[in-house]
Amino acid sequence: MRLAVLVSIVLVACEEPSSCPQGALDLPARAEAITTRLASVPEGAALLRDHDPRICFADSPSVIDEQTHAVLLDRALAAGEAAARLGHLLVHVRDGSPYRDGPDCDVVVARALDAEARAHALELDLRRALSVTPDVLRYEFEPAYWAVPEHERIALVRAYLESHPDGAPGIDALASGYRARCAR
Ligand SMILES: [Zn+2]
Incomplete structure (x- = not known):
């Protein structure tokens, strides 16, 4: 019984969606401003309707973190450039990774x-x-x-x-x- 409780606590901890990858910054107000900007145009709103990304920030080019699938946005980008870049990354989320194994x-x-x-x-x-x-x-x-x-x-x-x-x-x-x- 005690073991079962312990296992479930560990599972909940592993599924915790709100943490950013190690070294990335969690800036909720900034993330909100960027998604709001993206949602202000139809193409952006359509992408956000289907995907609710976990957005974190780092001092490096914007990418999707392969382990956590969080979107890591370059902290140097102002809201407009970041919103457009977020749209780019959400295309990869929608369509799957550009990299797929193939015949050659x-x-x-x-x-x-x-x-x-x-x-x-x-x-x-x-x-x-x-x-x-x-x-x-x-x-x-x-x-x-x-x-x-x-x-x-x-x-x-x-x-x-x-x-x-x-x-x-x-x-x-x-x-x-x-x-x-x-x-x-
Ligand atoms: Zn890309």
């Missing part, structure tokens, strides 16, 4: 870049919808993105990611990173 690394990398191009394109759409002034994140392809017809925009981002495998301003080393992960 060319396929794995190509599929991951397809997913990243869609997420980056939505991030740019959100930046415009939220009237974000580029600040910390200065994407080189942002002006070109708006200069081409709508149906060419994702392909433009995709080509940029492919031609910058080791990263660029605001962009991680996506292609080389996914390839290295596949090769391991």
